[in-house]
Amino acid sequence: MIAPLGPDDAGDAVALWTEAGLTRPWNDATGDFLRAVDGASSVVLGVREDGELLGSAMVGHDGHRGWVYYLAVADGARGRGLGKQLMQAAEAWLVERGLPKIQFMVRSDNTAVLDFYDHLGYAKQDCLVLGRRLD
Ligand SMILES: CC(C)(COP(=O)(O)OP(=O)(O)OC[C@H]1O[C@@H](n2cnc3c(N)ncnc32)[C@H](O)[C@@H]1OP(=O)(O)O)[C@@H](O)C(=O)NCCC(=O)NCCS
Known part of the structure; x- marks a missing residue:
């Protein structure tokens, strides 16, 4: 569950x-995790089996859009539908909060995952992401 x-x-x-x-x-992945579980507008969803964490996704919103980070399924548990269920749970979490859109960034060297998202109905958005570090 x-x-x-x-x-x-x-x-x-x-x-x-x-x-x-x-x-x-x-x-700082641990810092990311702790901020997300502590935040009023974010959550980390996870699925455990026999105590082992098999998958997780960090979800949050900025009041305008919902975002997903760190979607991961353990190597030995892939291909069983857990990734899809985690994305569906992320969508449901955002819908419950009235968010009209879900989006996420995919690193440009992670092309292997694009077919998975395509399969789930996600499409490339017509925008570029700009940023700079604040630390
Ligand atoms: C991406 C990832 C989360 C997918 O998890 P998973 O549990 O293996 O995926 P699922 O079993 O839920 O697959 C869901 C559907 O997508 C399909 N699918 C999965 N990977 C696919 C791929 N590479 N290409 C095409 N279809 C794919 C499955 O066949 C399944 O189809 P179905 O609904 O018709 O049965 C997992 O591969 C992973 O953790 N990858 C490494 C981390 C990563 O890149 N995360 C994303 C960062 S943006």
Whole structure:
């Protein structure tokens, strides 16, 4: 069953994200996790089986759009529908809060995942993402 994770799940979640290749040395994944579980407009959804965290997705909104980060399913649990269920749970979490749109960024070297999202009905948006670090 997919359910919100809490602060005690930080270690398992970051291990899962790392195994899935989603962490970067310049990002504080544990800090991201703890801010998300603590925030009023964010959540980290997870699915456990026999105590093991098999999948998770960080979801949040900025009042205008819903965002998904760190969608990951453990290597040995892929292809069983967990990724799709996590995205559906993320959508439901945002719909419950009245958000009209869900979106996310895909790193340009992660083309392997694009067919998965296409399969779920997600399409490339006509915009560029600009940014700079604040730290
Ligand atoms: C992307 C990821 C979360 C998918 O999780 P998963 O549990 O294996 O996916 P599912 O089993 O839920 O697949 C859902 C559907 O997409 C399809 N699908 C999955 N991967 C696919 C792919 N690479 N290409 C095409 N279809 C794919 C499945 O066949 C399934 O189809 P169905 O609904 O008709 O049965 C997983 O591969 C992962 O953790 N990847 C590494 C981390 C990552 O890149 N995250 C995304 C960051 S943007």
